[in-house]
Amino acid sequence: xxxxxxxxxxxxxxxxxxxxxxxxxxxxxxxxxxxxxxxxxxxxxxxxxxxxxxxxxxxxxxxxxxxxxxxxxxxxxxxxxxxxxxxxxxxxxxxxxxxxxxxxxxxxxxx
Amino acid sequence: xxxxxxxxxxxxxxxxxxxxxxxxxxxxxxxxxxxxxxxxxxxxxxxxxxxxxxxxxxxxxxxxxxxxxxxxxxxxxxxxxxxxxxxxxxxxxxxxxxxxxxxxxxxxxxxxxxxx
Numbered sequence: 001x002x003x004x005x006x007x008x009x010x011x012x013x014x015x016x017x018x019x020x021x022x023x024x025x026x027x028x029x030x031x032x033x034x035x036x037x038x039x040x041x042x043x044x045x046x047x048x049x050x051x052x053x054x055x056x057x058x059x060x061x062x063x064x065x066x067x068x069x070x071x072x073x074x075x076x077x078x079x080x081x082x083x084x085x086x087x088x089x090x091x092x093x094x095x096x097x098x099x100x101x102x103x104x105x106x107x108x109x110x111x
Numbered sequence: 112x113x114x115x116x117x118x119x120x121x122x123x124x125x126x127x128x129x130x131x132x133x134x135x136x137x138x139x140x141x142x143x144x145x146x147x148x149x150x151x152x153x154x155x156x157x158x159x160x161x162x163x164x165x166x167x168x169x170x171x172x173x174x175x176x177x178x179x180x181x182x183x184x185x186x187x188x189x190x191x192x193x194x195x196x197x198x199x200x201x202x203x204x205x206x207x208x209x210x211x212x213x214x215x216x217x218x219x220x221x222x223x224x225x226x227x
Contacts, residue, residue, distance in 0.1 A: 030212025042115075042201060042218035043154075086152060092212030098144055098166070099213055101154040 004032075004089045004102030012108040019076040021105040023089030024069075030092045032065055033099065034074050037086045046074075046087075081111040114138050117202045117219035124192060125227055132187045132222045134202030143185040144216070145177060146201040154201070160185055192226045199223045 007022045023032070031050045035043040049056045049065045049072065056063045062075040076083055086106050090099040117134040124130055136143060142161040148154045158177045159166045165177065174190045189196060202219040 031214075033215065035216075037152075040221075042220045043203075043216070044218070045215040048215060088154065090216075092214075094212070096142065096159070096161070096166075096213060098156040098159045099216060100156065101146075104152050104154075106152075 004091055004100065006087070006089055006102045006105040008105060009103070010106040010108070012110065013079055015079060015081055015109055015111050017079055019079050019083070019107055019109070021074045021087050021107070023072045023074070023102055025072075025089075025091050025102075026070065027091075027093060029067075030094065032063075032072050033090045033092070034061075034063060034072075035088045035090060035101075037088065037104070039085070043088065076107075079107075079109045081109050083107060084109045115202055115204055115217050115219040117200075117222050119222060120220065121223050121225075123225045123227065126192055126194060128192050129188070129190045130192060130224070131189070132200055132202075132224070134185050134187070134219060136183055136202075136204040136217070138204055138217060140204040140206055140217070141182055142205050142213075143179070143182075144203045144205075145185065145187050146203060148199045148201060148221070150198070157187075157200075158185075189224075192224075194226050197224055197226045 004023050004025045033048045034046040037043045047058050060077045065072045086104040088104045090101045115136045144159045145157040157171050176188045178186045199221045203216040205216050
């Protein structure tokens, strides 16, 4: 069953602006991950945040995790046209249960 | 070298046929997966497989069968193809489970299956 729900489903911004995507999930997690998928390509891992972490940075990416609200956000600062892609959150639950992905947010960055 | 490679990239076939998609990873990972992505981009786990265990998603029809000749390969065989099987199938791999849940997945580029 689906675990994560991204919001918004689609987002269109101008180059240079910041993009924020949200993810909500239903059950307790061990970690939460964000992935990017360019059109016609496979998913690429961006960042992993563990359940005992609240914030993590990687380059222009900032991820937050609020386990009390069962939600996470991905912030892309100073967006570029090359950031145009679909972004998915995925949750790791217990043991070696496979990652469960949300439906994704389609981000369009207009030059 | 491509970390996770799958073939074919495109597959067009008739209803009722049997087809296979192959996947290979050169990362030394113990765990491999098949995911199905539908036309709305929803990504759904089908199978995960490691040296010790095949985990089958109960919602997957038994027409779908994974086969792993060794830990670097996980193939997907589909019998009696149906129109609804049209989708993009992704192979992925990860290191064996550690405390803290499954880590980063490495995905192949996908195999787009079209059933006519």
